[in-house]
Amino acid sequence: MLNKKRKAYTIAMKAAMYISTGLTAALVIFLVAYVFVKGIPHISWELLSTKPSYISGRIGILPDILNTLYIVLATLIFVIPLGVGAAIYLTEYAKNKKLVGIIEYAAETLSGIPSIIYGLVGMLFFCQFLGFKTSLLAGSLTLVIMNLPTVMRTTQESLKTVPQSYRDGAFGLGAGKWRVIRTVVLPGCVDGVITGCILSVGRILGESAALLFTAGFAHALNGIFEGLTSPGASLTVALYVYAKEQGEFGVAFAIAAILMILTLLINFSATLVSRYFAKKREL
């Protein structure tokens, strides 16, 4: 039989566990429900399809939606080849253990650096030193550095699942290193690239501090090429400006609801994809 002290300990610990888990669950449900209840009534076709106009006092977030899209596209276009290349170097070429250690430590360091510091360095390097000014391109390039470790890591993980015997077989048939990489290794990174893309898109959608000083706050309606060279607010930055500087909480909540829906979609697709790949690997 348990004595009283042990019984009390068990009950206390159980209570702590239930309360903590319940609190976390309640918090998530509250956040989602609150943002939807406050935000969805403010989402209208007009809000989604127009740009802000001071003359009619109308607020539209189409430019912010497009800016976000441009930033996502531009960042992915740069970060995927760079991240995949880095991963291929680490798994296929690098023989020096020390160098691999340094590269991986650098990647870990990058993922620990706060976004405000990325914003600052992005502003100094891309906007001022390279002369891109405050523009979506400068913002995207800053996000490329931020997301590089993510794409590199997911690609590395997927390359580890390419059986060594495939490579040996190809080498045995007389293929050179580059040919083996093109025909055997690269097809093996597809899983990692897709996962990396989803994670990066999630991070880009949620990013604000790094974009504040690199991409700016403008709400102009632009095509993609024009857009990339001019300043523009992403959805998150627009939310911040509408809430903090202009007190337009309705619009801010509408954007928050949109971001929440996007986050849900991203998480859902990440789960689906990882389940699909896990199943594929078992076969």
Place this chain on the structure above:
Amino acid sequence: MKKNKTIERAIHGVFLILGLLTVGCVLLITIYLVISGIPAIAEIGLFDFLFGTEWASTAAEPKYGILPFILTSVYGTAGAILIGVPIGFFAAVYLSKMANQKVKAFMEGAVSLLAGIPSVVYGLVGMLVLVPAVREIFDIPDGASLFSAIIVLAIMILPSIIKVSMTALEAVPKEYEDASLALGATPVETYFRVSAPAAKSGIAAAVVLGVGRAIGEAMAVMMVSGNVPNMPSLFQSVRFLTTAVASEMSYSSGLQQQALFSIALVLFLFIMLINATLNFFLKKEKD
């Protein structure tokens, strides 16, 4: 054949450059922060800069002391850890050891969602729900305070703490737990007296990761902390290292802007220290 060899070499070179890219980025960030952060510190004086208690960057006789920001960041992070770690730890133990599959799957989804919600959304909800609530409950003139920031940060670090602790707890060999159960310990005693100590490096890594997240968060904190450069006090408006950089960047110039770079450098040094600690615990966990 010779042509092939040169191509192979060139390709090797390209991949080497790509591989070294992360190292290059870290160097770039470090060099830029050091170069742009040093001049202001040199002009203000290291001691006056780090330990000056007054920040009045736009005054006629400007003062650049960042002790209020440093202390606010340290207190804010400590507070968030104090609240977030116990909740995250107990939830992680429950989810990794006791929860049934359905609850676990739901909570894993919920925790990932919590991790994915943009920080400005936390800031917005904090601004409109938490700040007024704090004002009402504690009967203070302005709810935008260190306390509100601590609550928001505690919520924001929860997902990292839960996820990393869960991974560590799930990696504890089942034999340890079986042995403890066979010796007559209850399941709950086993989880807390055997599993948790066995996973302690992983849990420590989770805490350090939380520290890093909390000290680096800017936007959410900016929206709920009031953003006034006071010395920190729980129910007063405060400014963090991160928000100090963010709030004046857009209109500053000259020494004021350089001082902001110096603040970023101080923040960066904190982060590097935290990263090194994190790496230490992760390595220990691997062994």
